[in-house]
Structure formats: C-alpha cells, structure tokens
Amino acid sequence: MFFIGVDLGTSSVKILVMDQSGHIQKTVTKDYPLYFPKPLWSEQNPQDWLEQSLLGIKEAISELDASKIKAISFSGQMHGLVGLDAHDNVIRPAILWNDQRSTTETDYLNEEIGRDALTRYTGNIAFPGFTAPKLLWLKHHEPEHFSRLKKIMLPKDYLAYKLSGAFATDYADASGALYLDVAGRKWSEQMLSILDIDASQLPALYEAYEPIGTLSEEVKAFLGLTHDVAVVIGSGDQACAAVGGGVVSPGRCALSLGTSGVVFVHSDTFIKDPNDGLHAFCHANGAYHLMGCMLSAAGSLKWWVEGILKGVDYTHIMDEASDAVIENDLFFLPYLMGERSPHNDPNARGVFWGLNLTHTQGDMTRSVVEGVSFALRDSFEIIKALGQPVDEIRINGGGSKNDFWCQMIADVLDTRVVRLATDAGPAYGAAILAAVGAGAFKSVTEACDQLIMTTEAFMPNPENVILYDKKYHKFAKLYPHFKTLWAAEELPL
Numbered sequence: 001m002f003f004i005g006v007d008l009g010t011s012s013v014k015i016l017v018m019d020q021s022g023h024i025q026k027t028v029t030k031d032y033p034l035y036f037p038k039p040l041w042s043e044q045n046p047q048d049w050l051e052q053s054l055l056g057i058k059e060a061i062s063e064l065d066a067s068k069i070k071a072i073s074f075s076g077q078m079h080g081l082v083g084l085d086a087h088d089n090v091i092r093p094a095i096l097w098n099d100q101r102s103t104t105e106t107d108y109l110n111e112e113i114g115r116d117a118l119t120r121y122t123g124n125i126a127f128p129g130f131t132a133p134k135l136l137w138l139k140h141h142e143p144e145h146f147s148r149l150k151k152i153m154l155p156k157d158y159l160a161y162k163l164s165g166a167f168a169t170d171y172a173d174a175s176g177a178l179y180l181d182v183a184g185r186k187w188s189e190q191m192l193s194i195l196d197i198d199a200s201q202l203p204a205l206y207e208a209y210e211p212i213g214t215l216s217e218e219v220k221a222f223l224g225l226t227h228d229v230a231v232v233i234g235s236g237d238q239a240c241a242a243v244g245g246g247v248v249s250p251g252r253c254a255l256s257l258g259t260s261g262v263v264f265v266h267s268d269t270f271i272k273d274p275n276d277g278l279h280a281f282c283h284a285n286g287a288y289h290l291m292g293c294m295l296s297a298a299g300s301l302k303w304w305v306e307g308i309l310k311g312v313d314y315t316h317i318m319d320e321a322s323d324a325v326i327e328n329d330l331f332f333l334p335y336l337m338g339e340r341s342p343h344n345d346p347n348a349r350g351v352f353w354g355l356n357l358t359h360t361q362g363d364m365t366r367s368v369v370e371g372v373s374f375a376l377r378d379s380f381e382i383i384k385a386l387g388q389p390v391d392e393i394r395i396n397g398g399g400s401k402n403d404f405w406c407q408m409i410a411d412v413l414d415t416r417v418v419r420l421a422t423d424a425g426p427a428y429g430a431a432i433l434a435a436v437g438a439g440a441f442k443s444v445t446e447a448c449d450q451l452i453m454t455t456e457a458f459m460p461n462p463e464n465v466i467l468y469d470k471k472y473h474k475f476a477k478l479y480p481h482f483k484t485l486w487a488a489e490e491l492p493l
Helices: 046-061 103-122 131-141 155-164 171-175 189-195 217-223 237-244 298-308 314-323 361-385 403-413 426-437 444-451 462-487
Strands: 002-008 012-019 024-031 069-076 082-084 151-153 168-170 204-206 211-214 230-236 251-257 261-267 279-282 288-294 331-333 351-353 390-396 416-420 454-458
Touching: 002 046, 002 155, 002 237, 002 426, 012 046, 012 426, 024 046, 046 155, 046 217, 069 155, 069 237, 069 426, 082 155, 103 131, 103 189, 131 189, 151 155, 155 168, 155 211, 155 217, 155 230, 168 171, 168 230, 171 204, 171 230, 171 279, 230 237, 230 426, 237 251, 237 261, 237 288, 237 426, 251 361, 251 403, 261 361, 288 361, 298 361, 314 361, 314 403, 331 361, 331 462, 351 462, 361 390, 361 403, 361 462, 390 403, 403 416, 403 454, 403 462, 426 444
Parallel strands: 002 069, 069 230, 168 204, 251 390, 390 416
Antiparallel strands: 002 012, 012 024, 082 151, 211 230, 251 261, 261 288, 279 288, 331 351, 416 454
16 A cells, blocks of 8 residues: 655655555655745745645656555645635735744734733744734735635645645644644634634644545546545644654654754643743644744754855864864854744844854854754753653754764753654655554554664763753853843944
8 A cells, every 4th residue: 555645845845655564665856936025025826836746746656556545645834824715716825934024913912912811722822933923914914815715724734625625624733823722622712813713714623644535536637546545634744754753652852953953742741831932732643742943953054064164065064073172162052043942032143152263163163063952952951841751862854964963962962862764754754644544554653663763873972961061051041141132223332
C-alpha cells in the first residue's frame, strides 16, 4: 500500500509517497511565487498551491502502481488566512504566517481584550502571525472582503477542500488560529464574538489522523485514478514534523534547526506556560504539545556566512568555530527578525556583545551558533519548569547535519540528541497520518514506533555542560538590558 503526504510550504509544496514499511518511494517538489505587495506583507495565491500540488501528486505517482494508493494527507504552513465567498471563489490572496500587517490588531487583542481573557478563551495570547488578528485586519481595512466571507480556512485545509469537497480542519492546526478553545477542543464562542464571525463560517473539526472523505471524481480523473482514495485531514507543519520524528509520547522533544528554530514537546494533557512564552496547542496524535519558536535559527548562520563573510564553505567556517574556545566572553543575540518565543518582541534586534581585539572569525561564528542554541534553551527551560520530562531530543532541519552543532545542542541542553534515519520533515509525518487514517496502523504512536528509527547519538560532554551553563546564564541577562533600548523611539545617547 502507498500513502501520500503533501507538505504545503511557504516557497514550495513537497509531495512524498511512502509504503507501509515507511520506505519513501518518491518525492517531488513544486515551487510557487511569494508576494510582498507592501512592507511587512506576505501573500500567496491559493490557486498556485492547488495547481502545483496536483501536478506534483501526478508526477509522484506516475511510475507507481496507482491501484496501491490508499490515502492522502496534508501538512501545511500554519496560521494563514484563506477566505472563500458564497460561490467558493477565493476572495483575496492568502495572508501568510510571516505577515506582520496586523500588529495593531494584535495589540488590541492582547491589551484591550486582555491576555488573561485570551488565555481563558484559547490557551494562548495573540501574535501577528496568528489568524485571528488577520481577520480583524480584514474587517478594519477591507470590509468589502470581510463581508463576503463564507468559508474561513487554513492553507492546508484549502487543499483538502479542493481535493475532497470536505470543509474540514484539525485541532492542532486550528490551535494556531487563536479562535479554538484548545483545552476544550472546540471553537471559542467568545473569540468568534470578538472577531464578528460565526461558527458556520468555520470548518468541521477532526483529529489529524481522521479521514474526512475521498478524492473527488474530478481529481481522480486528473490523477488517472479509478478507485477511492481516502483523504485524511493532516495538520500544521510543526505537528507533522513531530509525527515524522516520532515525538508522540512523553520524554521526547523535537528540535528543528531550520531557518527558524522550534522546540516541540509532547504532553498527554493540556498545559500552558503562565507567562505565555510558549504556545499550548493540540497535537496531531490526539494529545497536546508545548512549542517554542525562534525566528532566526539556521537563518542567523546563513546571514553570517553568506551575507557577511560572503562564503559558502560551511564546513571550513564551522571547523573554525569548533576550534574556538567556549570561554571567549563573546555573545550573539540572534534576534535578526525580532523574536517570538519566549520574548514575543518584534522590536528585538541582533547584537554581538563583548567584542575585543583578540576575537577571530572563528570566535564570531561560534558565538552565532551558541546564540541560537542559547535562544532555544530559553524555551527548553520553560518546558522543564512546567514539569515536562525530556530524555531525548530528536533533531532535524539543515543545521542538524553538522556534528559540531548537534554536539553543542546536547551540551547546552544537557540532553541526549539523536538524528533521524529518515529526516523527510512534515511530508513524512503527513504520510504517516494518511496511513493511520487508512487503517494501516491502530494509532499514530503505533505507526511511529514501527516506522521511525534514529541513527547517530550525541551525548552531553560533562565539562562542556558546565561551561555552557555558566555562559548561558550570562546570555540570559543580556536581553532584558537591550529590551528597553529597542522599545525606545530613539536611543538614549
């Protein structure tokens, strides 16, 4: 049997076909444009997603025995706003997760409605990336579009709707919309009232592994299929990535070293950070999770290596960094795009602190990698303080391919770090959800236990753990001092 995972990303869609043993049969990637019509705006055309996804699926199955395809599921960029009118036409381009136009609406929700009220209603506070502030922005700035809204959906749900006709979403992806009562696993009546929308405009809620229907006859004809294929709703990209890494039980943590950085830990029950530094969401396996997201992880290293050093030889540059000593009293604050978790501070900026004439290029590169690792520890410390045990970190993303960085993560977090045998990201997690939805496995946990294996392990070095712990506590004191400068309209010079 074959199962298809479709990962709708910000720059491209990735289609992955997996067999019942977890082996990847084929992957296809299709690109589409990203638009920035105004400063801080980020948009895409949902029709581009649909066209490229269908072309990618058709290509991915073209050389396989199509009769063995049993189910398809989705992973997708989170928080985006897709609106359809009464005739199922897209009203305007989708407003994406990294769009920052709704800062005024975010402030209104956090300050006027109040953080305490928001966390009672949803379990989370507002961020500009979330869907709810986008809806308020639409109401305030494009009322003619807001009045036409008949279906409000997230990006991957648009694909599911166009392929199956089922208007659906899952609890985990919906958690990031800020109008789901996460603990109660239902739409929040209070938030719907605040946003001036009705439950009839929102999709039906499912667990990520549940089937919502089958491929439509039109889609089957385009793909050359003659049998029914189950459509499983899937989830947001971070929850799917966690499934793809087997982070579906207590004690395991997923850590992503992509352009952004994510710390993601499973929880059997709903738990929230009282200081609202972490997101408290439903998980794709039917449980819950805590997640911290920093905006410039491997992106900080790319900026430094390619933008500043004008080099592409990462191996040589990282070797220089590994030769530098930990005790160099040089720090880097990796807030190149502001910061999300745990500071929620769009005014934060990148900083080198402590430079002197003895520092070398290797010292500076090391401080960049350390700064990202320390910023991830900020979220990790909250997870531990909330009583969530972490025995093993499953690392993924481009930065995870470097042994030096993996060892540093193990030392900074004082936790065993392992790589995945199959690091195919959210598309692999979506394929696993498709397999569960098709009945190939009894649960997401069973599927992950059978399909996912790890390879290299990096154990904490006791001497480095002590050195990094001392350095981290110095790092943690820097942000509060700079925060007042960043918040000021003019530096007090």
